[in-house]
Amino acid sequence: MNKIKYIAIILIFSTSFVSCDLDETQEVVTKNNLVWSDEFDTDGAPDPNNWNYEIGDGSAQGIPGWGNNELQYYTDRPENVKVENGVLVITARQESFQGSNYTSARLTTKGLMDRQYGRFEARIRVPYGKGYWPAFWMLGDDSDGEIWPQIGEIDIMENVGDEPTVAFGSIHGPGYSGGESIGKDFELENDRFDTGFHIFGIEWSPNRINYYIDDKLYQSLTPEDVDEETDGEGVWVFNDRSFYIILNLAVGGNLPGSPNAETEFPQSMIVDYVRVYE
Amino acid sequence: MIKHKFTYLKFFGLVLLSGMVFTSCEREISDQAVPATFPNTAEVYTDNPVGLTDEFFESFDPATGANTEAFGTDDEVSYLGSSSIRLDIPAPNDPDGGFIGGIFKDRGEGRDLSGYDALTFWIKASRTAAFDQIGFGADFEEGKFTTARFNIPLSTDWRKITIPIPEPSKLTQEKGLFLFSTGTNSTDGVGFTVWIDEIRYENLGTIGQKQSSIFNGNNVNQDAFVDVPIQIEEFSVSANLASGENVTVQASPQYFDFSSSNPDVATVSETGLVSVISTGEATISATLGNTATQGTLNLNVEGGFNFAPVPTRPAENVVSIFSDAYLNIPVSRYNSFFEPFQTTLGGVQQVGSQSIISYTNLNFVGIVFNDVIFPAEAVQPVNATGLTHLHIDVNVQEPVQASDRLLLQLTNYGATETVGSFLINGSDLLEDEWVGFDIPLSDFSGLTDRNRIGLLLFNSESGPANPTISNIFLDNIYFYTE
Missing domain, CATH: 2.60.40.1080 (Immunoglobulin-like)
Incomplete structure (x- = not known):
């Protein structure tokens, strides 16, 4: 999630279908064997077999503000994260807590579901307003002592609250991290990401990551793209290790900027499901 | 804010008022029951007016200061195509009228706009400025669904403006397709030119997070x-646009x-x-x-309402500012809305078939009847040289403390302005009861001239920004000769 701006790639790969029902959306992908999922069907705390939490403002992790000057303090309190009515609700609140002015939550599958290759998909509704920064993303396993950006980062969905019709997907690795990540914006026509659920996914294979939103494949990234975007400096690190999933709702920071007087709190990032296919 | 309110009352209010008159007797079938059989033409103006009345531009009444000469089209400037609408916004002292405002109206029985979520258009100006209000729904008939966005920022380059439709399902037969009004408030009275092009209704799908309030x-x-x-x-509706911007419109009830x-x-x-x-x-x-x-x-x-005693002084001895018992002199404002420090709201309030003055959030407020403060609303001041007293009935709508104050000030606009003051103490007032005062004009200390009295100010402050009485009813305010 360390980035300031995005470099649009030249390769545009777009497919559209007449219908929007779920079966049709599968046609943008080829991996259809469900191997892991959380449908968030049991009210209460998220399933501890699937999710753990990153707590705090990043200081304990050595990256205050989570590396982006973010403003929230992550907790695992039900006020910030719970499963209710069939969905996972991650709620950002404006409140004084442990020296921060906002609270929210960040869930990961680290150590619980780490996987290399596959189709990673979630159905999400995001909040709106300046300062909100929801994300559905993945980091590479660092148990071998390797560090970011060598471990790789795959951002499946990010959005900033003052651009309610735009979501973006990107990758980070050595030579293309932070503000130099490689990715692309996707803009909805006649719809918004904060007023209904949308499906965000990647299909990750050796030497290729395809990005799709709903029934539209909008980006396909390969080592050639990394070469081209970094003048041969960057390294494709997505054939090396397994990755885990992260869901979080950040507030403020370098990318979205701070909330303003019109930003409404609390609001939630709502996740209907997370599914992994092979 | 106060300017908004005035604009709203002046233009928007006219339309609402007429709506109230007609609706009760003419509308018997609910909107839901009326089949949508009217055309859904989206375009209002592209290079020509689309399906509008022969008048095309129907101005507000010139008697209100509307300038009918300032409207035209421009074949030299356009956002798309060959032509745009051109408005030459007049200065306040323009002999043809100090502002431009009016509507575009469907030439038929109205349009079905229920499939759209916004009115959009492109606009630019000869200088940066703000357009006072643009909207739709006013048709100089019922105007049931009048909607307006206020203080629209103008740039010297074309910008697309979106005005969300508060509730599209209501607009199954809309005649009022475009509404606009502006003067030069934003430019300190300096005239400027505005071009508007590509006015149409759209179903954007990107308008979300609608919130409404009263x-x-x-x-x-x-x-x-x-x-x-x-x-x-205060009916308002706000929505979030694709740009991330929250836009608020005033909507009819x-x-x-x-x-x-x-x-x-x-x-x-x-x-x-x-x-x-x-x-x-x-x-x-x-x-x-x-x-x-x-x-x-x-x-x-x-x-029921407790009215003040009906005055009994003979009319020939009275010059009345506000009373149902007498013919009142012309008054330009019963609430001065002095900017920027006045907080007082309210004014004349109809109470059944009678009326009183009700002020809320009082700090100070004036009743204005002169030709100096608001030249556009000039009325004759009162020559009180032959008058002896001021009468006023006061009813405080909250608990009264002895230390509360209500300072009355009369201003005379002679060769020099003179101000006279008379203090009513809280100990002389009662909560929820009328108290009548007959104050000799000679008791207004400092009022050396009385030939052009044109302002009666009420001030409840016991110090700067420290009002005492906040909610008050007044009635029967008149000068008289004993």
Whole structure:
């Protein structure tokens, strides 16, 4: 999630279908064997077999503000994260807590579901307003002592609250991290990401990551793209290790900027499901 | 804010008012029952007016200062195609009128706009400025669904402006396709030129997070009186655009559905007029479409209204500023809305068939009857050289402390301005009861001239920004000869 701006790639790969029902959306992908999922069907705390939490403002992790000057303090309190009515609700609140002015939550599958290759998909509704920064993303396993950006980062969905019709997907690795990540914006026509659920996914294979939103494949990234975007400096690190999933709702920071007087709190990032296919 | 309010009352209010008159007798079938059989033409102006009346531009009444000469089209400038609408915004002292405002109206029986979620157009100006209001729904007939966005920022390059439709399902037969009005408030009276192009209705799909409110979203607690109706006010709707911008529009009451928690105590008409029927409590709330509207009116009805005693002085001895018992002199404002420090709201309030003055949030407020302060609203001041007293009835609508103050000040606009003051102490006032004062003009200390009295100011402050009395009724304000 360390980035300031995005470099649009030249390769545009777009497919559209007449219908929007779920079966049709599968046609943008080829991996259809469900191997892991959380449908968030049991009210209460998220399933501890699937999710753990990153707590705090990043200081304990050595990256205050989570590396982006973010403003929230992550907790695992039900006020910030719970499963209710069939969905996972991650709620950002404006409140004084442990020296921060906002609270929210960040869930990961680290150590619980780490996987290399596959189709990673979630159905999400995001909040709106300046300062909100929801994300559905993945980091590479660092148990071998390797560090970011060598471990790789795959951002499946990010959005900033003052651009309610735009979501973006990107990758980070050595030579293309932070503000130099490689990715692309996707803009909805006649719809918004904060007023209904949308499906965000990647299909990750050796030497290729395809990005799709709903029934539209909008980006396909390969080592050639990394070469081209970094003048041969960057390294494709997505054939090396397994990755885990992260869901979080950040507030403020370098990318979205701070909330303003019109930003409404609390609001939630709502996740209907997370599914992994092979 | 005050300027908004005035604009709203002046233009927007006209349309609402006429709506109230007509709706009760002519509309018997609910909107939902009327099949949508009207054309859904989206375009209003592209390179030519599309399906508009032969007049094309129908101006507000020139008697209100509307300049009918300032409207035209421009074949040299356009956002798309070959032509745009050109408005030459006049300076306030323009002999043809100090502002431009009017409507574009469908030439047929109206359009079905229920499939659109916004009015959009492109606009630019000869300089950076703000356009006072643009909207739709005003048709110089019923104007049931008048909607306007205020203070639209103008740039010297083309910008697309979006005006969300508060509740599209209501617009199944809309004649009022475009509404605009502006003067030179934003440019300190300097005229400028505006071009508008590509006016159309669109179904953007990117407008979300609609929120509506009455009474500015507040829960208003109000004492009410049997047979004294109350109008719900400040209907606004905001929505978030694809740009991330929150846009707020003023909407007419007919977009909303109202309900009363206790119909035995109070009921609400479709124009938001609350009828008070009997004693008790009732909460009035609203919805827009399927979503709740922020703000309520919480009524506490204890009985009928207690009016001040009817004055008995012969009319020939009286010069009346405000009284139902006399013919009042022309007054330009019963609430001065002095900017920027006045907080006082309210003014003349209809109470059944009579009227009183009701001020809320009082710090200071003037009754203006001169030709100096607001030249555009000039009226003749009072020559009080032959008059001896000022009468006023005061009824404080809150607990009164002995230390409360109500300072009355009369200003005479002679060769030099002179101001005379008379202090009414809290110990002389009562809560919920009328107290009459007959004040000799000679007791207004400092009022050396009386030939052009043109301002009566009420000030409840005991120091800067420290008002004492906040809510007050006044009635029967008149000068007389004993």
